[in-house]
Amino acid sequence: MPNFITQFQIPKFLPRILFMTGLSITIFFNVPMMNKEIRQIRKIQRLLPHRYQIPGYQFAGLEKTLENVHYVGYYTDKDMEQLENAKQFAQAQFMLAPKILVLNSTDYEYTIFDCGSADVALNKIKETGAVALKRNPFGIILARKTQ
């Protein structure tokens, strides 16, 4: 018996078959998940127009006013520890590239105000001695310092 065990050799094809079986089982379980994922994607695609998929679409159009400007302040009263707010800032940076947005700074000629309410934004604009130039439907205000 011990002799048989020491002399026993695994057939060459066995590891391959075992591996293929394992892989096939994984594929078998993964295909329905992939299908589910694709169905969800198609559903969302139908509901969400392309322009709302563009990162930073809320800030589109501001770049025309900011031609030849390299640094722009970005003031917000939102909690930047929150993922969604941090994401909105990053999206603004992507949309307005190559302008560099400096978070919570009102020291530059132009500042973007992304506040929870228009009153907060307008008070801050007044406080910094700036003038509101534009306000878009998403509540984003672009202000410019006169001096």
Next chain:
Amino acid sequence: MNSLLPYLPFLLSVISGHVLLSLIIGDKKTFSPLLHLSLGTGLGLGVNAYLTSLSFMLLDRYNQTCIITFNIFFLTGLLVLFLRTKNGVYSFTDSLYPNATGLRNHNNILQSVWVLYCLPLFAILRRGSIKQYGLRDTIYFITLIILFIPLFIMAKFYPYGGWDAWAVWNFKAKFLLMAGNHWNLIFDPALWRSSPHYPLLLPLINLWGWSFLDEPTYQVPMLTSLLFTFLTMGLLITGLKEWSKSHLVILSAVCFTVSPFLAKTAVSQYCDVLFGYYLLASIFCLIKARQFNNPGYGFLAGIFTGFLSFTKSEGLVAGLILTALSVFYLIGQHEPPTTFSKKTGIKDKFTMIAFAVGCALTMIPAIVFYTFLAPENITSINGLLSKTNPADFTRLKIILIFYAMELVSNKWNGLWIVLFFGLSLGWKNILKPQILIIPLFLSLYTLTVSFYYFTNTYFEIAWWLSVSLNRILGAVIPTVIFWVFYALWQDDADAKKIGK
């Protein structure tokens, strides 16, 4: 016409990569066309990205004319070189036109253009490899296209990629395109959220893609990501076929498309796709270089390793590890002589030298970038020295537990478990000298990454691991899949090698 312009640079990259690969490897009639395409396109895109960077070095800004001119000149130069080779287009021209000597003089402009740009393509397609592998590769190609449909649907949903894609890679590309002479501001510390210390290979490839249209369209980054995923899958199948008779190696590419997480990572336009591709390409070429003692493959492996180091910071680490390992791997060629290595003697040293030259050509720009251009990484605290954020035993424990949890997590749907199962089944072969570079690389890379996770205490470790480890795993998974399949089909590999 404008709708086709984003695709034109990619087509030129396919051609230039294809011709460059033919010049480096020489006329191998046994070379599979799909393998040629998988390796050549990655090579072409990398070279075109480097040529694009010349615009910034020479003119200190993005310049459409300059970028297009450099790249067209480069392609023309390659085609001229290709024409001059004995296996190049002349032999084909002669067979087509018995009185074709006139074509060699290129007196007629139209004839010259025809000879220069069109005939080489026919010549490549007409090679013996098409006859030998044409049907097989066509079937593989169609299979890959079918496997690619779900990825394409997913990519269309993420036209701008994942968060890090638009916030880091696509942002950098857009910045380089639109900033004019102020492109250096891309390294401003105020942009720390976009990791200004990250290298620029992916942004440069996207910039090359945008160059004909001169506009940052979303199709280009999407195409880059899809193309590199496709090339990785193609390289997996055709690379494994070099050592295996079994058509089941096609399952290696299936792994890529059936895991929703892996598929999402692949189409998210992150740089990890490039990392995965260039790592696999380097390792594949190193194995071939060692097996056949072929300096051409050594040179290619060096080039790919250099590109790898310019993908991202982890790429530089991976590139340096691979370079260090290659010295021992290529010099220690103790396999029985094959058809190619019979003539060796001095040639084995050439393989190592060729690797070093290729590596220097493409890694030097990366080193220059890291030394002179890249700002300091401000998201870093040395936990070994810091008293406020020390690297302690709890951090180490979290890292190790997280590794284990990640590999078995639902996210991967059992893919890693199956791969480890495959490695355990092929345990006799996984450490064989011809593929020893893979386990050595993976071990050293894991150790280095773990050490970095442990010592850089800037981020809270559980959060950091949760957002980055899955991508590191996604980037090395093509190489692991290659290792598993190679180990399990080792016998076929030996048989095929003897056959050669």
